[in-house]
Amino acid sequence: MPDGNAYDQFLDYANRANPYRLFPELRKTPVARQPDGSYVVSTYDEIVSLLHDPRVSSDLRNVPEIAAIALPPEHAPQLPPEFIRRDPPDHDRLRSLAMKYFGPPHSPDRISRLTPRIDRIVTDLIDGLAGRTRIDIVDDFAYPLPVTVICELLGVPKADEQRLHAWSQLLVGTNDPTTGTIVERNRRRFETMAELGRYFDDLVEAHLRDPGDDLLSALATDGEMARPDLLSTAGLLFVAGHETTVNLVTNGMLTLLRHPDVLERLRHEPELVVTAVEELLRYEPPIQMPGPRRTALADIDIGGTTIPKGSVIVLVLASGSRDPERFPDPDRFDPDRRDNQHLGFGGGIHYCFGAPLARTETQIALTELVGRLVNPRLVTDPPPYRHPPNLRGPEHLLVDVDRVEPVTRARAGG
């Protein structure tokens, strides 16, 4: 079987519902060269090693054709790549500037202080389901929750959400390797980012006139981040906060419905949600692999192969998290799993910036769903999936319930 085969199958939409059964085949060649010259890495140790290898760049401007992309004037101004697509020192500088208003060392409790607000949003969303016996977990709950949170955090008016959603979808598409060559996709990305940038530029001006308690206002007023970088960062945070947590919450509900014993346990042991969410990040990770953007700055000997300088490197995080060499019984969903160093949020310097927020949202969301949906049942299994293989999740998740418990009853019972 040619090297590319298992990876091609993984990309194939036909396998979206269960990519996991392809991974053992994929892992037979830990570092597999693809026909387009890129290298797909699928085993845990090799992925971890490359995540921490300074010879791996995340800046696609190393690819001459991508560096050469210059948007025509009607698209300008072209934004600089966001920090997820930058290397140190710029990456580190931009990430810490953004962190200043998000987490330690400057704002250590910003996210933990959001807990009551997230609680409220979750409660309101579930209250809104009262009287229903069929629910779409995605549209009714898992999508609106993180979007509301990230909009409030960034200072994006809820009214603009529709417009932004369209851009966000376009950007997600540019990460999807099945939608064109890496150069084509990056050209589309620059175009969309430029549009998004114009939107955020106006928003930043508005915040400068009337600053709020939000991240964009803070970043704009302190002025340390140059405006083009600020606009890229806003785009990055918006999209990352928008397109990922929805899948973790949805995958979470799906997995619990497939493991009713765990669902039942969660009702009585709410603290189990902490390790259950980590296990979800291992077992059903929303980011199966980051969009291909890593390149080798030097020849890298790894996994019995040499990745030649200049090659694109694809890290299949989801496969690494199911590697039996690292995780005993990897295909079992075990909410008590110990030593769970999963790759759900990546690793190394690009480790997910929003992880603490995503964790908090998902922990609260699953606890409340489990506590308040009475006798939930999957309507279709597997559910229909969204297209991208890398940012993977159900398009809809229909669930039938006997009823929705009012909040006080559920809390008192739990």
Next chain:
Amino acid sequence: MRVVVDLTRCQGYGQCAFAAPDVFRMARNEALMYELNPDDSRRAQVLRAAAACPVQALVVDELGPLPAQASGHGRMPERVVIVGASLAGLRAAATLRRQGFRGSLTLIGDEPDRPYDRPPLSKQVLTGQVNAQQTLLPRRGELHAKWLLGTPATGLDLAAKQVLLADGRRVGYDRLLIATGVRARPWPNPAEAALDGVFVLRDSHDAALLHDRLAGGVNRVLVIGGGFNGSEIASVCRDMGLAVTLVDRGPAPLTGALGGVVGAIAADIQREHGVDLRCGVTAAALEGDGAGRLRGARLSDGSTVEADVAVVALGAERNVGWLAGSGLAAGVWGVGCDAGCRAFNVNGIVCDDVFVAGDVARFPHPVYGYQFLTLEHWGNAMAQAQVAAHNMIAASSDLWPHLSLPVFWSAQFGLNIKSVGVPTFADEVVFTQGSVADRRFVAVYGYHGRITAAVTFDQAMWLDFYRDLIEQAAPFPPTFDMVGKPGKVQPVPAEVPQRISALHDATVVVTGHDPAERRATLVTAGPGRAD
């Protein structure tokens, strides 16, 4: 509850500080300051933090029976005795139980307390963030051990297989682990050392006394010695807004451990933080005020420093006094042992039933020309104790070698300094990533054309990459392109203090992750310089 962060593993992701901001605090980018014994009301937070740590570096209390693995061991001893009830001793005890040892287990310690963690003593404890009595190490399950605490061992009878205690008791063993660590080297003049205001820092009692004095307000602190301990103490003093003078006999602080090039950077950092740094001098005498209180010190260059507190940070002495005349190879250099942690007798022959681990051990390291190393590193005590414990109950065909590369960390002046390998085993050093000016960089050390160590300042996430290069005996200097590579990459002499010269060709590579699978392989021709 109790928690300890394995800072050898920690890469500064900060997830713990997000999840439990009341307990874990990041000073600047990476340096983590945390409470070890937080109130039980914080339990849920701490467990969230433990689950979130991407490298699973948090160790929390585990109550209930230890999940013992099936034991496939040949000759299980009946009685194991561990002398030294601290980090290495506790780790060994837990490993023994985990590996299925069910016989009697005795821990003998001269301190009255249950095992506690020392690194916070020069950090969180001195600042007052954490109480000196609250650095107890987590319990990793029920040990079913007999604890003889506050009971120093005074002798060892190898022939009778007995440990002698101060009260005349004798404790018999089938296997013995020596984990008595080190103590602070005292100020050489006893009368001066007895002045009120003169301190050392090794145990929790020292830390409590020093903290109380510092918190009570002082005019100036004199720190004698610019190693890690002295530098951390100076850092804490500056955090507390205290005037501090640090004297070091070398050209710069940390030179003894990291060489002169990185030492010079440490010197700049100290001065930027307002430390009155005096290098190339020693404290010649401490002076009292006539009422038995410290007034100041006279330095070797004839100058004087007025100070009401002096902290003597002149390094450590191994706790081997109790082994005098025992027939073991125990001396100022520590207790000699092989890479399997088996103690040498005075003839240099290994004993099968006496093992050594932690700060007191002196062991050969294949990666460093089989030179004998003594390491006062938390991570070494942990790793070596685990290997020793395994070997104490393993069949002779299943002995593990202690092959971990030395890893060290230090938190000072808001920075997280980490090292892997032996930075003094070097002739050249080169900055491969980051920026010295920003105090975020990686320095790589080389010896005869291969990489032997790396030191990071606030760049811990890259350390494992360099660990792998050291284990592969990769050529020095590294010539490949890297992210964050500074404009100029030019090796310079490492300026390490004089040391025993190494063999040129005895180069090994190390493979394997688990202690069970780690192996060294000799490489016949050492890799040459890359040019």
